[in-house]
Amino acid sequence: MTKTESSGRLFSLAWRPQIYGSVIVILGLALAPLFLTEFLKVFATEMLIMALFALAFNLLFGYTGLLSFGHAAYFSIGAYTCGLTMLKVSPSIPLAFIAGILLATFTAWIIGYFCVRLDEIYFAMLTLAFGMMIHTILWKWDSMTGGADGLVGIPRPHLWLFDLSNITTYYYFTLIIVCICVVILWVIVNSPFGLILKSIRENHERVEFVGINMRRYRLLSFVMSGLFCGVAGVLFAPFEMSLAPDIAFWTKSAEPVFMSLLGGMSIFLGPAVGAAIYMYLKEIISGYTELWMIYLGAVLIGFVIFLPGGIVGFVHRKLYAVGKETP
Secondary structure, eight states, X not given: OOHHHHHHHHHHHHHHHHHHHHHHHHHHHHHGGGTOOHHHHHHHHHHHHHHXXXXXXXXXXXXXXXXXXXXXXXXXXXXXXHHHHHHHTOOOHHHHHHHHHHHHHHHHHHHHHHHTTSOHHHHHHHHHHHHHHHHHHHHHOHHHHOGGGOEEOOOOOEETTEETTSHHHHHHHHHHHHHHHHHHHXXXXXXXXXXXXXXXXXHHHHHHHTTOOHHHHHXXXXXXXXXHHHHHHHHHHHHHSEEOGGXXXXXXXXXXXXXXXXXXXXXXXXXXXXXXXXXXXXXHHHTTOTTHHHHHHHHHHHHHHHOTTHHHHHHHHHHHHHHHHOO
């Protein structure tokens, strides 16, 4: 076997589990409403939204190597802009979605412009500071955002011939949007642009040394990440039909961090799997105790210590090892 054939075979073995797994997951999600109760349909819809939130965050965290503690800002701006547009301008899903995504993206560009100049803990702290500024604005601007009471009565109107007030219809609507976003994200991370992001993650000083404008690529990654967080936010607003400033609090920004670590930030769909597991554990534990955050934190610490590559990363390594041993 030539070196080229060997490399191609190893590449195929590396991608095969992800491709097969993706097809199985999509088929399962498409057929799920046929077997789920109304409560589980609601849970599955929220799970899809949070999976997109985690994947959007991981574009910056897992692929660019920048840890943000303020990504709930773009999620909440997308959600609030969508909700306000539907309540005060027009109950139009396309108009509200476009407004929410554009404002979330613009905000990510403004904040990212200042943040990408810093590294490591300084970057993380500055994103946290900006995130808490957004939370304070949503909390204190009573005349626009409703203040501590938030927005109530966000409609879930018809979209052409589809009644989005029906949870099954909204589930499929969410699934289609999320799948489109996942495909776009996959193309991004596997493009030459994505390779440069990975290079920046590994050694940004060397990337700068060869003449690549590192800050520009970091900013583009930051803006794209904010854009897809905004998409998750605009999906969340009509789904929830009410919003509170808590969705911009720093604890909301910590969720995609946990999801990425839990599923595996080095595998593309790892954060999405981590989102599903995180939400399942949260739902189960919170049903037994009001101190669910303590127990959930202990579980997450255990996963991080004993499975540092995440659950999907662990499974992927095992499958890849088996594939290499196969003659």
